[in-house]
Amino acid sequence: MAEKANITSSMLSQLENGKANPSVETLRKIASALDVPMFVFFAENDRVPHRVIRKGEHKKITFSPERQVEYTMLSPSSNTEIEMAIMDIYPSQNSVTKPMSHIGEEVAHVLAGKVELLLGADTFLLEEGDSVHIPSGINHKWTNVGETMVRVIFAITPPTF
Numbered sequence: 001m002a003e004k005a006n007i008t009s010s011m012l013s014q015l016e017n018g019k020a021n022p023s024v025e026t027l028r029k030i031a032s033a034l035d036v037p038m039f040v041f042f043a044e045n046d047r048v049p050h051r052v053i054r055k056g057e058h059k060k061i062t063f064s065p066e067r068q069v070e071y072t073m074l075s076p077s078s079n080t081e082i083e084m085a086i087m088d089i090y091p092s093q094n095s096v097t098k099p100m101s102h103i104g105e106e107v108a109h110v111l112a113g114k115v116e117l118l119l120g121a122d123t124f125l126l127e128e129g130d131s132v133h134i135p136s137g138i139n140h141k142w143t144n145v146g147e148t149m150v151r152v153i154f155a156i157t158p159p160t161f
Contacts, residue, residue, distance in 0.1 A: 001030075001033060004033040005026075005029040005032070005033035006029055006033075007026060007030070011026070012030075015030075024069075024095070024096050024097075024100070025096060025097060025098070025100055028100055028102060031160070032102075032103075051076055052076060053076050058073055058074065059072075059073040060072050060073070061073070068089070068093045069087065069088065069089050069093060069095055070087075070088045071086070071087050071088075072088070074086060074153075075159070080159060081157060081158060081159075082155055082156070082157040082158070083155065083156050083157075083159035084153065084154065084155045084156075085153070085154060085156075086151060086152070086153050087150075087151070087152045087153075087154065088149055088150065088151050089113075089115065089142060089143075089149070089152075090144060090149060091144050091146060091147050091149070092144060093143075093144050094141055094143040094144070095141055095142035095143075096141050096142075098141070099140055099141040100139060100140070101136075101137050101138055101139045101140070102136070102137075102156075102160040103137065103158070103160050104136050104156045104157055104159070104160040105133065105134065105135055105136045105156070105157060106133070106134040106154055106156045107131065107132070107133050107134075107154065107155050108131065108132050108152050108154035109129075109131045109152065109153050109154070110126045110127060110129065110130050110131070111128065111151040111152065111153055112128055112149065112151040113127075113128065113146050113148050113149055113150030113151060114126070114127050114128075114144075114145055114146035114150065115142055115143065115144055115145065115146075115150045115152065116142070116143040117132060117140060117141075117142055117143075118139075118140060118141045118143070119132070119134060119138060119139075119140045120138050120139060120140070125145070
């Protein structure tokens with residue numbers, strides 16, 4: 001498994017035994033090796049398909065202290081063909097340490113703030129009201145370059161988060 005995920009067997013053992021906390025990059029590698037969306041690591045058992053999530057009941061994924069980034073999962077279930085989420089990035093923080101790619105295309109819309117998007121070899125400065133399409137398999141990284149919280153809503157198909 002460690003080889004397939006391109007991580008050390010020592011790291012995998014530490015994760016399995018609760019002695020280390022994985023980075024976003026490590027979670028994506030493991031999810032890819034298992035051929036499952038990353039969200040399944042955080043999801044509760046979805047035996048009954050949910051159709052509605054009430055205010056205050058959305059699942060949140062927070063990555064800190066290494067980075068101050070929080071994802072709010074908007075999709076009622078992880079068993080769908082598309083997933084939606086909101087990403088909040090604190091000032092001077094970024095979504096990942098180094099640009100990452102994933103299977104599935106993504107459409108994102110900036111709800112608040114000013115964010116730099118490294119997309120392949122290109123860099124875009126996006127502000128409130130701007131949208132972007134991120135093709136499948138393209139490395140990307142979001143960086144909050146403003147002094148206020150950045151909020152981005154995005155949809156991914158198929159679900160890979």
